[in-house]
Amino acid sequence: xxxxxxxxxxxxxxxxxxxxxxxxxxxxxxxxxxxxxxxxxxxxxxxxxxxxxxxxxxxxxxxxxxxxxxxxxxxxxxxxxxxxxxxxxxxxxxxxxxxxxxxxxxxxxxxxxxxxxxxxxxxxxxxxxxxxxxxxxxxxxxxxxxxxxxxxxxxxxxxxxxxxxxxxxxxxxxxxxxxxxxxxxxxxxxxxxxxxxxxxxxxxxxxxxxxxxxxxxxxxxxxxxxxxxxxxxxxxxxxxxxxxxxxxxxxxxxxxxxxxxxxxxxxxxxxxxxxxxxxxxxxxxxxxxxxxxxxxxxxxxxxxxxxxxxxxxxxxxxxxxxxxxxxxxxxxxxxxxxxxxxxxxxxxxxxxxxxxxxxxxxxxxxxxxxxxxxxxxxxxxxxxxxxxxxxxxxxxxxxxxxxxxxxxxxxxxxxxxxxxxxxxxxxxxxxxxxxxxxxxxxxxxxxxxxxxxxxxxxxxxxxxxxxxxxxxxxxxxxxxxxxxxxxxxxxxxxxxxxxxxxxxxxxxxxxxxxxxxxxxxxxxxxxxxxxxxxxxxxxxxxxxxxxxxxxxxxxxxxxxxxxxxxxxxxxxxxxxxxxxxxxxxxxxx
Numbered sequence: 001x002x003x004x005x006x007x008x009x010x011x012x013x014x015x016x017x018x019x020x021x022x023x024x025x026x027x028x029x030x031x032x033x034x035x036x037x038x039x040x041x042x043x044x045x046x047x048x049x050x051x052x053x054x055x056x057x058x059x060x061x062x063x064x065x066x067x068x069x070x071x072x073x074x075x076x077x078x079x080x081x082x083x084x085x086x087x088x089x090x091x092x093x094x095x096x097x098x099x100x101x102x103x104x105x106x107x108x109x110x111x112x113x114x115x116x117x118x119x120x121x122x123x124x125x126x127x128x129x130x131x132x133x134x135x136x137x138x139x140x141x142x143x144x145x146x147x148x149x150x151x152x153x154x155x156x157x158x159x160x161x162x163x164x165x166x167x168x169x170x171x172x173x174x175x176x177x178x179x180x181x182x183x184x185x186x187x188x189x190x191x192x193x194x195x196x197x198x199x200x201x202x203x204x205x206x207x208x209x210x211x212x213x214x215x216x217x218x219x220x221x222x223x224x225x226x227x228x229x230x231x232x233x234x235x236x237x238x239x240x241x242x243x244x245x246x247x248x249x250x251x252x253x254x255x256x257x258x259x260x261x262x263x264x265x266x267x268x269x270x271x272x273x274x275x276x277x278x279x280x281x282x283x284x285x286x287x288x289x290x291x292x293x294x295x296x297x298x299x300x301x302x303x304x305x306x307x308x309x310x311x312x313x314x315x316x317x318x319x320x321x322x323x324x325x326x327x328x329x330x331x332x333x334x335x336x337x338x339x340x341x342x343x344x345x346x347x348x349x350x351x352x353x354x355x356x357x358x359x360x361x362x363x364x365x366x367x368x369x370x371x372x373x374x375x376x377x378x379x380x381x382x383x384x385x386x387x388x389x390x391x392x393x394x395x396x397x398x399x400x401x402x403x404x405x406x407x408x409x410x411x412x413x414x415x416x417x418x419x420x421x422x423x424x425x426x427x428x429x430x431x432x433x434x435x436x437x438x439x440x441x442x443x444x445x446x447x448x449x450x451x452x453x454x455x456x457x458x459x460x461x462x463x464x465x466x467x468x469x470x471x472x473x474x475x476x477x478x479x480x481x482x483x484x485x486x487x488x489x490x491x492x493x494x495x496x497x498x499x500x501x502x503x504x505x506x507x508x509x510x511x512x513x514x515x516x517x518x519x520x521x522x523x524x525x526x527x528x529x530x531x532x533x534x535x536x537x538x539x540x541x542x543x544x545x546x547x548x549x550x551x552x553x554x555x556x557x558x559x560x561x562x563x564x565x566x567x568x569x570x571x572x573x574x575x576x577x578x579x580x581x582x583x584x585x586x587x588x589x
Contacts, residue, residue: 031443034436037425038390039537042480043440044423044464048472052120053088055111056472057449060094060136061406065232066220067213068096068158068190070404071271071382074139074450074525075467078151080128081170084565084579085115086456086529088465089130090473091137091155098217110137110155111473115456117581129171135159139450139525143196145205146252147498156191156209156525160184165252180254181207181246188214189241195521197275197284198497199300201551204248205497205520208286210270213238225410232404235291235325240267243288262305268293272329274522275502276340278313279361282552284502287315289326289344314363315342315355319373324350328451328524332386332395333515334370335430338506340517343372345381345399348415352381352399371431372397372424378415379422380404383451383524387462389438391484391535393511394426396435400448400466400524418445421466440479446471454529458580460486460563462533467526485536485562490577491518494570496550499530504548509539536562545574 059069072093077086092110110133113121125131135157142151150166161183164172176182183191190212196205215238223233245263246254258264268290275284278297286298286306294316298306310316318324325347334341335356342363344353351373355363367373383400390396401419421442424432436443446468456463461481466474487507491500501520506513516532536542545557549570557574560566565577 031436031439036437037433037435038438039392040390040480040483042390042438042461042478042483044438044442044476045479046441046444046474047119047477048475050119051475052122053113053473053475054123055090055108057090057092057467057469058094058108059469060096060099061470062096062099065223065230066096066217067215067233067238068136069094070232071192071212072136072138072449072469072525073467074156074193074527075452075465075473076140076142076153076527077452077454077456077465077529078142078527079579080112080151080166081114082150082579083115083117084577084581085117085458086454087115088113088121088473088475089140089142089153090467091140091157092133093137095136096217097136097158109133119457124170127170129173130164133157133162135162138191139193140527141194141196141521142527143205143501143520144498145196145207145248147204149498151499154181154194154207156183156194158190161191161194161209175252179252180256183209183244187241188216189244190215192271193273193521193525195273195275195286197502197520198550199275199284199286200247200304201283202250203493203495203497203551204250205499205501206248207246207254208273208275209244209246210273210288211241211243212271212291213269214241225407227410229407229410231407231410235269240269240293242266243268243270257304260304262307263298266296266308268296270296271327272344272522272524274329274331274342275520276331276342276517277502277504278340278357280339280359282548287329287342289329290323291325291327292323294323295326295344309361313361314365318346318350318353319365319367324353326353327382328384329522330384330386330397331517331519331522334386334395334426336394336512336514338513338515343384343386343397345384348380348403349377351377366430369430371433376422376434379419381422382449383466383526385451385453385523385528387453388533388535389423389462389478390425390481391461391486391533391537393509393514393535393537394428396426397424397432398422398451398453398464400451402447402449402468416445418447420445421448440476442476446474449524450526451523452526452528454531455488455533458565460488460533485539486533487536487542487560487562488531488533488565489574490531490565490567490579491547492567492569493549495553496570500549500570501530502550505532506546507534508543508545509536509541510543511537511539
């Protein structure tokens with residue numbers, strides 16, 4: 001995050017560790033002239049204004065370079081009203097903590113946009129009871145924590161987090177205090193990402209909350225660029241903190257079990273979190289990125305406790321043995337071997353991490369083998385996700401980029417504050433190629449932060465929403481991805497948690513096996529669609545499916561026709577999803 005692995009003195013920011021100027025800067029012209037990597041052409045189109053979305057994340061920057069101004073905020077794609085359409089919730093930032101006078105001037109609150117099903121959205125924030133969220137907003141996650149069939153919201157803010165219970169009538173009720181998840185303590189918590197999973201296999205979703213550095217306005221340090229201009233300080237200026245784990249008691253309340261679980265003693269500057277079952281034993285483990293400190297891989301001991309195996313597993317450090325500035329997390333089986341691999345985005349000048357899960361408790365960093373490590377090091381990423389954007393049966397990658405230093409003169413030649421997003425196409429051989437041709441409007445430079453993915457228009461291919469600091473929220477439609485075949489699955493747990501978070505789904509086609517997991521948090525401070533979409537390439541059906549549900553039940557299903565949305569209730573046969581009216585376009589030739 002703000003800072004790089006070579007730390008300058010705490011009162012200066014140095015561009016010495018910035019990469020040399022790249023040979024080309026991504027522009028629309030470069031994107032249009034780039035070679036086509038996908039089997040059929042596609043592009044991402046900015047439909048923000050056409051969709052009626054009119055909102056931007058404001059960091060409340062004061063000109064005083066307060067550290068907290070650098071890293072928010074998050075966004076969620078989720079179906080709050082169970083109509084089969086993905087809605088958008090985005091969390092607002094400023095005014096900054098302790099703001100007075102003119103610093104308190106602020107235009108917008110957090111926002112909930114209802115998907116109208118015709119490509120447009122309506123702002124329903126006030127009617128939904130979400131118009132008065134307090135605190136300096138950072139991130140959001142969404143899950144059905146009480147198994148009542150309606151997706152709830154958890155919002156992280158500096159100044160106390162918020163849990164909103166979905167009433168099932170279009171409105172939410174804040175239940176933070178009675179649930180016990182306000183996340184307040186004398187330790188000055190600065191919460192960022194949050195993530196849901198059932199770590200003890202009792203059928204109820206538990207909650208992990210990342211805590212970043214210990215910061216307050218009183219603790220803010222003044223740093224300078226080499227030319228004497230005020231700058232944001234690097235992260236080593238501030239002390240690390242402890243993240244927090246909340247156990248779901250099954251009655252609407254949570255218990256802070258951080259200490260007894262073995263998490264409270266771990267010092268970190270945690271930014272991203274993803275629950276994964278890296279050893280495939282049916283118990284959810286937890287991967288946490290830390291800024292300029294070793295990452296955690298918390299192995300689930302199956303008795304309510306966790307052991308950090310980050311250093312011994314190979315995910316704790318960079319390839320040179322030094323910690324990196326880990327921010328967002330992507331999780332996906334990029335080589336189709338049935339195991340969860342990890343992707344981490346780091347600071348400008350640092351390679352993107354590609355952590356290949358070898359299946360024996362060991363990860364191998366294939367940053368350079370995969371061609372991601374040396375790709376455009378001038379970019380500084382936050383949000384990222386694994387998704388098959390061309391539906392060819394292999395997981396690709398998307399990164400939301402944007403620097404934290406707002407003085408371009410301090411960044412070095414070729415490095416900018418606002419930056420293009422990046423797409424990396426999976427070449428089916430363990431390597432990725434940067435896909436400039438498909439970027440479309442993703443090539444527009446922004447100061448990117450949170451990123452979420454999901455098929456908001458139900459046409460079969462996966463779309464993107466990105467938060468950018470002091471810029472409009474961006475909705476980017478995937479145009480052309482559904483030229484290949486696909487299936488989308490909505491899983492519903494019965495014995496397992498209702499959202500089936502943690503379920504492992506394997507699909508076989510004529511081209512082989514693919515595996516995905518239902519995930520309750522990844523990327524950076526954001527929540528993507530809980531449905532899973534499998535690209536089938538030119539196959540017209542899935543030959544068979546195997547689902548391992550949370551709590552261990554294994555379910556096998558037969559053939560499923562392509563280009564359909566399916567609903568699978570634990571123990572029942574797959575059926576057309578009754579919530580979804582497919583809007584598949586005739587893109588195949």
